[in-house]
Amino acid sequence: MGNWVVIAEYYSDVSRTEFICRGLETKDQALKTLRAALHTYVPTKHIVEKRRHVYRFADQETYLVVIKGKLTEWECTLRIAELVSDSADPAVAERARMDDCEAKAAGGPQDRTPPGC
Incomplete structure (x- = not known):
């Protein structure tokens, strides 16, 4: 099961x-589903409905x-969100923590390992 969702607040x-859609495998899938929902939700x-305006925030994900x-x-x-903790499945938090560490490491050379990695 994927960790990404599309939500309406x-x-x-x-x-x-x-929740508009749950269980998406990747962030790209979530963004694609989000963009499809903008004109149909x-x-x-x-x-x-007589008229619909859609505004995009600077983060490009909201x-x-x-x-x-x-x-x-x-x-x-409308926005996307990633499941980073699940009390019924501790492996979710571990995967999210590892993804964060990989993202920090890809940002360039570092003098030390990021906290928690």
Whole structure:
């Protein structure tokens, strides 16, 4: 099972997080799924869509979707996330820690090993 998910975050009486897709194997798969959802994702609230604006944040992995309906305007943030800890599967945290160490090491020469590696 993959560790990547695509989520929607929005406010509807309270802050909510909705999983659009779970179990993606790679970050690239998650980004591809995220970009596909930008123009097709519809909220659980019943909105008759008249217009949709999609804004990309500078990190290139987060988007703001604004849907204008007949009577209301609805906003949500779509983004990807990686599972880095699972109390039922300690190997998840170990894999995430090793990935972080590899990423730090690839950044260039270092005088010492990054903490935790």
